[in-house]
Amino acid sequence: MAGQIVSAILVIFIGVGGCVAYFWGANKLLDVIFPSRGVKGGAAIDNLRRQGVIRPWLFIGPALIILTVYLIYPVVQTLILSFQDRAGENFVGLANYSWAFGDREFRNSIFNNLLWLLVVPAACTFLGLIIAVLTDKIWWGTIAKSLIFLPLAISFVGASVIWKFVYEYRGEGQTQIGILNSIVQFFGGDPQVWISLPFWNNFFLMVILIWIQTGFAMVILSSALRGIPEETLEAAVIDGANPFQIFWKIMVPQIWGTIAVVWTTITILVLKVFDIVLTMTNGQWNSQVLANLMFDWMFRGGGDFGRGATIAIIIMLAVLPIMIWNIRQANKETGGH
Template sequence: MSPLLQGALTIFIGVGGCVAYFWASNVVLDKVLFPARGPNAGRNINRANLIRPWLFLLPALLALGLYLVYPVFGSFSRSLYNRTGAEFIGFGNYRIMLGDPEFRTALTNNLLWVLIVPAASTFFGLLIAQLTDRLRWGTVAKSIIFMPMAISFVGAALIWKFVYANNPDIGLINAILVAFGTEASIDVLQIPFWNNLFLMVILIWIQTGFAMVILSAALRGVPEETIEAAILDGAGPARVFFSIKVPQIMPTIVVVWTTITILVLKVFDIVYTMTGGNFGTQILPSYMMSYMFRDDGRATAVAFVIMLIVLPVMVWNIRQARKEM
């Protein structure tokens, strides 16, 4: 079957199945279970109206249970077995993982990513959003800064691999060093600790555009009356920005911050493409990937640890988003 015909058939079956499900479920609810006739008609209508929303939610709940809840419990169960899945070892994979120096390095690097990338992306996004709002060509500048968001992480990593290349004819950093009289070129991706910062620059470059767009919209929502009142009281541009605008958009800043934090905890493509986790750049997702095809139980244990780290941040993000509604 051709892909086009297969796609059309899938859409037809999916849409038709949904329509048939909702029609049949409502018929059963209104005609069979709670018919709107007889002495109990009013009570049956109320009961049917209480159940009807769950009929609409049931397909989504089943999909979430199948593709989200079940894999979580399945992954945790798998992490309690050995590499072949034949022997139950309890929390043995977790004990081995916690005692592995490479895991501690990955955890430390992940902490650095969480502390630096969201803060830098949010800061630069907020700064650019404020500055471009005052420029005549601000829309063009925002479009250019947002452009990296359209690039995949692997594509962005390959672009920056040329920037960091250990060759003054290709690498921008080494070309600058040669221009200042340095003879020997350096590979910045092999310098301990600093190579992590060079990798973080890539994600900051990508996520600054996202932060800028969200925070620019929030800044435009600040009431002009408060700004005019501050100016009449003698506040300068910096004071207006930090004392008037920033406090009013703080919930949006927190949402942007936590959204980027969740992304950082799951980032894998950049590290894997640039260094493969070598030279002290290992992070939890790349550490998990290194065991994926040789020790499934240990890799699943790392995946479960990542989920436990992401979960509180996600809950906090949802709560902050609800406060803005």
């Protein structure tokens, strides 16, 4: 443990120190190559102009290089692999895409992803909105928000391990340590292996992501609610509107843009969901999703680069239009800045 902590501190020190050294050194070098001091006449103005053109690239240049190496190149390479065979050596055209839409497991993954898309963004957004409204009305609202937001700090794998104890099942005659089975047993029901129930296990897995992401939705929507003019709410009260009418007819319409952004952000996350399924069921019992299926084809069973890359491209194509819409909506919310 101590060695890991020391390693983490060293990485932070070297990373931050390296960035500071780079920007300081790059700016110094630029001043040496195109000096503006000690130079007279038009040469000083020309050098300042050159510095103004080059200096921004000193800051965004490393980011563009990293983006190209770790994002753009992998996307292009994955697209090429999707048209190749298992070993990624021979061109097979659209054979992998034809296989994907004809494969039963792929269709089951699509169905499960659609279930996640229908339930998780709606549940997170709805719960986040309700909690944001309610916690603004109570004196201990800040404490409640902190507790609800806390799961967001936990990794998906860590959250899955926690929920494994919630759904834990022990054999017949043994003491049930899983919270859910203990409750069921207390009320006279029979304990179940909840995550092995086909179809329904998808919803048990969704609960984990809802538990994590509700805090995110709550924080964003709470900020939006505080931006509603108090005069509007006071006028509604004077006109005789009840709390329910104020909520649905005044508050929700005024933050609809923020609700849409939260919804689509969580939708993008759901399309890429992987860790929870891998940790809880590994795609067994008809709980497979696209990202987990891609991992299986790409890295397991000998690896099939063509089919794994094909599923990755399909996930990207599903995410891309939602992401573009989300960015445009966010730009509208900020006035295009």
